[in-house]
Amino acid sequence: MLRCRGWSPLAAAAAAAASSSSSPSSRERRADLLDLPPDEADVVIIGGGIMGWSIAYWLKKNDTEQDMTVLVVEKDPSDYLLVAGDPPIDIQFxxxxxxxxxxxxxxxxxxxxxxxxxxxxxxxxxxxxxxxxxxxxxxxxxxxxxxxxxxxxxGWFDPWTLLLAFQKKAKSLGVIEYCGEVTSFGMTSREVTTFEGQRAHLSHIRKVHIKIPNSPNTFSVAPGMVVNAAGAWSGSVAEMASIETGEPGTKSVYKLPVEPxxxxxxxxxxxxxxxxxxxxxxxxxxxxxxxxxxxxxxxxxxxxxxxxxxxxxxxxxxxxxxxxxxxxxxxxxxxxxxxxxxxxxxxGYYDYNTFDQNGVIGQHPFVRNLYFATGFSGHGLQHSPTVGLAMSELILDGKYKTIDLNVLSFDRILNGKKALERNII
The missing domain is CATH 3.30.9.10 (D-Amino Acid Oxidase, subunit A, domain 2)
Known part of the structure; x- marks a missing residue:
């Protein structure tokens, strides 16, 4: 699990392969021939909307010490053919x-x-x-x-061109995009006892199962971390990680209160x-x-x-x-x-947070390699540049550095403490 800057098993494997041979690995050739995602990725981002691409861009931009593999999975992308050397994208502000x-x-x-x-x-x-x-x-x-x-x-601007700008820059930095639908997770878990004496289950996502387009088959990616940026459908993605109300007497992982x-x-x-x-x-x-x-x-x-x-x-x-x-x-x-x-x-659809209509950002307390950037209830476009930067800091450095967003963590849902905004549309 990638928590901070330093040695990465994926980066080390890539370096070893590069030093031993200049030709692509069999895994890489198979992925190219079948148009499949890589077998492994340091970060798998579920959702190719403005939030997902902002996070992908900032991760690669701030990843100065290692060759991080970032995979964005989007089930219904709109593809653009972009040429290197294009002029800066005008977002029509x-x-x-x-x-x-x-x-x-x-x-x-x-x-x-x-x-x-x-x-x-x-x-x-x-x-x-x-x-x-x-x-x-x-x-x-x-x-x-x-x-x-x-x-x-x-003021206002064209949201589609902003998404396109993030997407284009992220791809130029090496972010991998795959058109497919995440259908399930492969999980491991263990039971622990909290300081309050309650039972809790600590889980880890070992596999992300992705349906191959125009095929009944799925392909599995082993993630270091998973970011749920699936927008209006992020609640359904969270349920794949068993994030729902648990049994009485346990400290539950609780349901993500986001719906379309x-x-x-x-x-x-x-x-x-x-x-x-x-x-x-x-x-x-x-x-x-x-x-x-x-x-x-x-x-x-x-x-x-x-x-x-x-x-x-x-x-x-x-x-x-x-x-x-x-x-x-x-x-x-x-x-x-x-x-x-x-x-x-x-x-269109809002990723509506029924708890307090504000974003859910950061690491899940019990699924330790799962992160959220969702639930913005109509304000994700405005928040996307800052949230992308903050998420990259949290993933790469283990903490927020530019702006502290802990008030919007999943913990507030566990504790029943709403982060209400009173100046909203």
Missing amino acids: NPSGYLFLASEEGAAVLEHNVRIQREEGAKVSLLSPEQLKKKYPWMRTDDVALASCGMENE RKRYVYVFHCPAGPGLACPVVIDTTGAYFRREGLGGNYIAGCSPTEEEEPDIQDLEVDHGFFQENVWPKLAQRVPNFESLKVKSSWA
């Missing part, structure tokens, strides 16, 4: 502040959040209803008690809308909207209540949800949004 609106009930929380942001160096302004109306005359403000607006380094939740995004056209003056607006109702391009188009959405949660079996968009739950909130905040036309829409 649009600078624009985030405008949070608070009612009387939420004003104190908003003020508290802004104070923390300012202490961390963020330039954020507080606006009274009068200041808000003067700055954004197209907005109805009579039910707003306070607003906050980011003054710099905020379907969310809708709507694109509408409103020529009389706020135009270039429109920031990212997070309404008191929980609805959000922002400008999309320069042609009078906008993006909007709103999370449903628990009772309204849609079926996750498909990615069909419910346009009735826009008519009944989103449009009235938009028109209440921006009267000109009374007249709009929905042009397109899409649906």
